[in-house]
Amino acid sequence: MIPMLETRDLAAVYGGNRALAIPHLAVAAGELVGVVGANGAGKSTLVNSLLGWSRGRPRISGEVTLAGEALSHLPSFERVRKGLLLIPEGKLVFATMSVEDNLLAVGGQLLGDRRRAYALDDIYDLFPGLKERRGHLGAQLSGGERQMLGIARALRLGPRALLLDEPSIGLAPRLVATVLATVKQLAADGLAVLLVEQNVRAAIEVVDRLVLIERGSIVAQGPAGAMRDDPRIAEAYLGAHAT
Numbered sequence: 641m642i643p644m645l646e647t648r649d650l651a652a653v654y655g656g657n658r659a660l661a662i663p664h665l666a667v668a669a670g671e672l673v674g675v676v677g678a679n680g681a682g683k684s685t686l687v688n689s690l691l692g693w694s695r696g697r698p699r700i701s702g703e704v705t706l707a708g709e710a711l712s713h714l715p716s717f718e719r720v721r722k723g724l725l726l727i728p729e730g731k732l733v734f735a736t737m738s739v740e741d742n743l744l745a746v747g748g749q750l751l752g753d754r755r756r757a758y759a760l761d762d763i764y765d766l767f768p769g770l771k772e773r774r775g776h777l778g779a780q781l782s783g784g785e786r787q788m789l790g791i792a793r794a795l796r797l798g799p800r801a802l803l804l805d806e807p808s809i810g811l812a813p814r815l816v817a818t819v820l821a822t823v824k825q826l827a828a829d830g831l832a833v834l835l836v837e838q839n840v841r842a843a844i845e846v847v848d849r850l851v852l853i854e855r856g857s858i859v860a861q862g863p864a865g866a867m868r869d870d871p872r873i874a875e876a877y878l879g880a881h882a883t
């Protein structure tokens with residue numbers, strides 16, 4: 641099986657400091673992989689480097705493939721066109737446009753290769769709250785609604801793989817569950833999803849596989865069920881204590 645998204649020897653160096661060194665990471669179509677780790681572990685650097693970009697312009701090296709096609713030589717906007725979509729922390733929503741205009745502002749282009757650009761109706765089915773607020777301005781939305789709109793706008797572009805950087809940040813617990821359930825639905829619809837989350841307790845409920853990053857390296861990974869019992873996860877992130 642060819643993974644939908646795969647990277648080899650992905651590294652990011654700021655000045656002389658290596659912030660990321662990932663020998664191999666792959667996400668299959670239909671799979672939801674969670675990336676967790678402490679502040680500064682390199683989670684954002686990982687998802688940004690897959691797009692060939694990061695704040696502060698690190699030197700990025702390594703291979704990235706999407707549906708078997710090499711992307712490493714392409715600039716970020718070309719990677720987006722190929723279907724590698726990042727939803728960064730902070731969302732990317734136009735504040736002075738209505739929800740519907742935010743959605744209509746992207747997408748609509750013809751996509752080959754069995755890629756699915758979500759139509760407005762598909763999006764409203766997935767996010768009923770956005771349908772209710774279709775006439776509201778971006779600036780009037782709650783944090784959770786903005787997060788949903790950010791994801792919805794990426795869906796308009798026909799993603800093959802979605803990279804989500806902390807979609808639950810700043811959200812009330814009830815909304816965290818809603819957002820993550822929607823993310824799980826997107827993987828079930830066939831997308832490859834890489835989800836960076838600080839909220840390990842919530843993430844482990846939805847992901848298929850969990851990857852733990854420390855100081856830019858993968859130090860543990862495995863199926864969610866097994867990782868729940870890994871002492872590095874249980875003690876540091878789930879509040880369990882060794883007996």
Ligand SMILES: Nc1ncnc2c1ncn2[C@@H]1O[C@H](COP(=O)(O)OP(=O)(O)OP(=O)(O)O)[C@@H](O)[C@H]1O
Nearest residue numbers: 654659677678679680681682683684685686695696
């Ligand atoms: N602009 C920058 N200039 C220099 N070093 C940076 C820069 N951005 C990140 N780094 C380095 O990369 C490391 C990883 O940062 P990154 O933002 O990827 O961590 P993170 O796991 O996403 O953390 P957080 O959860 O706090 O967002 C940091 O510890 C820092 O040393």
